[in-house]
Amino acid sequence: xxxxxxHPSWVICKSGTSVKIECRSLDFQATTMFWYRQFPKQSxxxxxxxNEGSKATYEQGVEKxxxxxNHASLTLSTLTVTSAHxxxxxxxxxxxxxxxxYGYTFxxxxxxxxx
Amino acid sequence: GDxxxxxxxxxxxxxxxxxxINCTYxxxxxxxxxxxxxxxxxGLQLLLKATKADDKGSNxxxxxxxxxxxxxxxxxxxxxxxxxxxxxxxxxxxxGYQKVxxxxxxxxxxxx
Numbered sequence: 702x703x704x705x706x707x708h709p710s711w712v713i714c715k716s717g718t719s720v721k722i723e724c725r726s727l728d729f730q731a732t733t734m735f736w737y738r739q740f741p742k743q744s745x746x747x748x749x750x751x752n753e754g755s756k757a758t759y760e761q762g763v764e765k766x767x768x769x770x771n772h773a774s775l776t777l778s779t780l781t782v783t784s785a786h787x788x789x790x791x792x793x794x795x796x797x798x799x800x801x802x803y804g805y806t807f808x809x810x811x812x813x814x815x816x
Numbered sequence: 817g818d819x820x821x822x823x824x825x826x827x828x829x830x831x832x833x834x835x836x837i838n839c840t841y842x843x844x845x846x847x848x849x850x851x852x853x854x855x856x857x858x859g860l861q862l863l864l865k866a867t868k869a870d871d872k873g874s875n876x877x878x879x880x881x882x883x884x885x886x887x888x889x890x891x892x893x894x895x896x897x898x899x900x901x902x903x904x905x906x907x908x909x910x911x912g913y914q915k916v917x918x919x920x921x922x923x924x925x926x927x928x
Contacts, residue, residue, distance in 0.1 A: 707859065735916070744905065744920040745860075794859050796916070805909075805916060807852075809859035 703729045705797050707808025714785055714815055722780045722811045724795035731797035734778035735805070736770060739792040751778055785815040818843045822906045822919035829896055829926050837891040837922045839880075839906035847908040849873075849882055849889040854903045854921070863891075863904070896926045 704727040714720050724734060733752050737745040749765070751757035751772035759765045767789075769781040778797075782789055795808040822839040829835060841847065848867045852860040864873030869884035878893045889906060906919040 744918045747915060750915070796860075805862070807860040807862075 703727075703797075703806040705731070705795060705806045705808040707795055707811060709811055710809060711812040712814070714813070716786055716815055717784055719781055719783045720785055720813060722782075722793055722795075722813075724778050724780075724797065724808050726776045726797050726806070729797075729806075730775035731778070732775065733798040734770075734772055735796040735798075736768070736778075736780050737794045737796065739794060739810075745794065748780075782813065785813070787815045789813065790815045818847070818908060818910060818915075818917045820906050820908055820917055820919035822904075822922055824920070825903075825923040827922060827924050829924070831898055831926055831928050832895045833926075835891070835893040835896045835900075835924065837904055837906075837924070839889045839891065839919060841887050841889065841906070841908050843887075843908055843910060845910050847910045849880070850907040850909070850916070851878070851880055851889070851891050852905040852907060852918075854905065856902070860905065896924070898926045898928055900924060901926045 706725045708723050736748045738748050739745050747760050748763045749757045749759045749770050751770045753772050753775050757770040772778040792810050792812050794810040796805045819842045850865045851863040853863045854860050864875040866873040866882035872881045880889050880891045903921045903923045905921045907916050909916045
């Protein structure tokens with residue numbers, strides 16, 4: 702079945718640095734990629750939606766200058782957390798919709814800890 | 817807007833007990849309904865889905881029936897195992913839209 706590979710699975714970084722998270726669709730072309738953030742003991746909150754070759758659409762309250770999303774190809778989308786702060790520590794998960802639109806496949810998630 | 821409400825956890829059951837996790841939804845159209853499972857330290861995996869009223873989704877012994885009259889999609893399993901311990905998310909997606917709306921998740925712990 703469809704697989705989305707997400708890397709890294711966990712990362713620890715210092716305050717003020719930037720972190721890039723990658724999601725790759727391995728055996729299908731992802732026309733749309735979704736980026737979610739999950740706080741402890743809470744549900745997934747959609748941060749942004751990106752379509753290949755166009756700008757991402759951010760949900761209300763999400764800072765687009767802080768969470769940079771790039772979807773340059775049908776198999777790769779990246780989320781860069783810029784100038785990270787401890788409050789950015791969270792679990793980030795990507796999800797891709799396949800070209801036929803049949804379903805959503807999730808990456809394994811990235812645990813970001815900012816110290 | 818769309819919303820999903822599911823029972824709060826954690827739910828603790830003994831092995832081989834019956835499981836029901838309630839889920840109700842609010843949607844403007846005719847959504848597709850999903851249950852996702854998240855094992856410790858992992859991402860979400862689709863467990864089952866149903867795309868129209870009265871459809872029953874099933875997988876790994878879990879079942880859920882799309883009930884339009886009660887706007888519900890309760891997850892059931894007749895005999896849980898320790899390996900079923902995870903967080904379960906009910907979710908919906910409106911037709912023609914790309915966004916998936918998730919419930920808050922229900923943690924299930926199965927003890928031997």
